[in-house]
Amino acid sequence: MAIDTLELSNLDITREDEIAVVTLNRPAKRNALDAETIEQLIAFFGAAPRSGVGAIVLRANGEHFCAGLDLVEHFNEERTAADFMHVCLRWHEAFNKMEYSGVPVIAALNGAVVGGGLELASSAHIRVADASTYFALPEGQRGLFTGGGATIRVAGLVGKARMIDMMLTGRIYRGQEAVDVGLCQYLVDDSSFDKAMELARAAVQNPPLSNFAICSAISHIQNMSALDASYAEAVVAGIVNTQQASRGRLEAFANKTAARVKPVDD
Template identity: 30%
Template sequence: MYQTLTTQLEKNILIITINRPDKMNALNQLMMQELGLVMDEVYSNRNIKGAIFTGSGEKAFVAGADISEFLSLSPKQGGELAKSGHVVFHHIENSPKPIIAAVNGFALGGGCELAMACHFRIASENAKFGQPEVNLGLIPGYGGTQRLTQLIGKGKAMELMMTGDMITAAEALSWGLVNHVVKQEELLPKAIAILQKIQAKAPLAVARVVKCVNAALDKDQDGYEAEIREFAACFSTKDLQEGAAAFVQKRQANFTGE
């Protein structure tokens, strides 16, 4: 179905693998289109309860954009390219189902931006992160200037983007860019284990957590008002009734997403 991605659905978790190993999984326009399509699938398929993005092989998650596509672009076309990337990454960031980036090597440029659009990130010990666009006379164009600043703070983000330097997985962990660093062979099992834990929770509540956390970083929203609204909405759900009853009865809740 896809030319640049492979997908595997197991136990309600969709593993999406960026699959251009001969190009270090570099992000091109076709891949961006297919990322949009696979996210449509995540949103619409009730059998998918969460998703993991990772890269094929052990060297790269996504080692940047396919720069050869940039050489012939006009400013207008460059703007259109950035807009299309913003739409797709916004779709990932606002997914009501949990999305984890399992970063298994280089996550540079658009690859770092893809990882940052996910709800959170797990890295293998050999992972490296960076926004080296200044080396090409560019800046990050898929939300990197915004999300990196939100995740690691203004000073560190400025330094990383202005120098074009890469940071190691250990540095990414200490800076708050990733949640966990594990051995390469433990990467997908760790991501799957976290998603399975989330799957046991109330899915509507999980979706509302995403809404409220994202509202905290949206200048056009009042995050506190979003929290009040979404908290109130929980009281109309069967999941709250089930969760409260299970707590009182000292049993495991059986959430249905209703």
């Protein structure tokens, strides 16, 4: 299904050439993730790789990127343990489609990136924070536990000990400290969206097969034993490094006409 035919009441979708911009659109709820929003994320990220999308920028409407699980919905639903297990599985479905689809996903963050909002952001391949952005996992203080992949992705970013500290004590990271511990790769003074679009425009210049490998194979390989990972990496490299789309780039390098890899201030 083409992304422009999807009915996405909680998401706004726009296009700039090959770049799709996905905007969380529940600002009155600080873009908290209810069950319907998760289903819409599944629908979009399931369709995007087959819709000619070369990169995706994920942003939010309002002062906050995402405050996490819609706790009001959760309280009102009076879910059983089995009910909530299935809710969590849908979250995993959405976030796995983001991480493993092979399309670069760049998150433009602002305000709260909290609880399930951090689980959502950690499923993106690149995270850009602005000066207002702060990261937290307040599940311990709410009497909750993460259910959308934080034990996999957030722990992978910051390490087990830091994640436990965040959950036990409510510790908040922001600014350069958030970059230093791995919660985001970029910190800007002005618009995180503008920076995210700049990165997306750079990414779509790569051959799609290279981006597919970067944005899917690395995550898969991280789940393997060292021996299996070595084999998988060799197979992926064999396919990607002999693609026809690389021939002109390799020829330019061989002829010394390719752009040099060097810091921009040199």
